[in-house]
Amino acid sequence: xxxxxxxxxxxxxxxxxxxxxxxxxxxxxxxxxxxxxxxxxxxxxxxxxxxxxxxxxxxxxxxxxxxxxxxxxxxxxxxxxxxxxxxxxxxxxxxxxxxxxxxxxxxxxxxxxxxxxxxxxxxxxxxxxxxxxxxxxxxxxxxxxxxxxxxxxxxxxxxxxxxxxxxxxxxxxxxxxxxxxxxxxxxxxxxxxxxxxxxxxxxxxxxxxxxxxxxxxxxxxxxxxxxxxxxxxxxxxxxxxxxxx
Numbered sequence: 001x002x003x004x005x006x007x008x009x010x011x012x013x014x015x016x017x018x019x020x021x022x023x024x025x026x027x028x029x030x031x032x033x034x035x036x037x038x039x040x041x042x043x044x045x046x047x048x049x050x051x052x053x054x055x056x057x058x059x060x061x062x063x064x065x066x067x068x069x070x071x072x073x074x075x076x077x078x079x080x081x082x083x084x085x086x087x088x089x090x091x092x093x094x095x096x097x098x099x100x101x102x103x104x105x106x107x108x109x110x111x112x113x114x115x116x117x118x119x120x121x122x123x124x125x126x127x128x129x130x131x132x133x134x135x136x137x138x139x140x141x142x143x144x145x146x147x148x149x150x151x152x153x154x155x156x157x158x159x160x161x162x163x164x165x166x167x168x169x170x171x172x173x174x175x176x177x178x179x180x181x182x183x184x185x186x187x188x189x190x191x192x193x194x195x196x197x198x199x200x201x202x203x204x205x206x207x208x209x210x211x212x213x214x215x216x217x218x219x220x221x222x223x224x225x226x227x228x229x230x231x232x233x234x235x236x237x238x239x240x241x242x243x244x245x
Contacts, residue, residue: 003115015167026164026184043081083112119154126153163191
């Protein structure tokens, strides 16, 4: 019922993008820590995987061993799905044998992609293709490009409801914090396009000058994810934000 990507950039930023036919998926699936890694727990999600997995990554355990350790200790592991990326090396993905079709994942250097109750493997394949095609995008936009590609390829076969992006990047958050994005669409008929809209507004209001998306990103998913540089945010949005009553 969910598809997600966990990813890392060369500067140590890490994060998760996720969408699902599930209420408020962003409250359940993602976790990340700067220069440590990121985790997505889904399919009857075991939310304990988030703090436990980050603790293991923090001590230098590689992503594949984090997945092995978390699932080995879980009596319901056959129903779980999990993606992990550490501070370096390959990501790792796990799909329990009882996850509902279609379910599966792929992983490589700095990323892991997984989904369950999908229209088919083309969802994961499209996400991987978009991730690999958009290396010049900032991490948040690159994750979003992959999520949009998965959505366009069919996504969750039950439909659409929520989406979220969570990114940790050193000093790129509000007030110089490390939390660059924590954006959620909890209940919406088109959650992935709505997530693009929220990111566009966020970047107009809060992005640093050096966070501008790269101009040479040309894939279809990048064009959508990169829309902040071209978007005209309605004046009413700012009226609502800055209205002093």
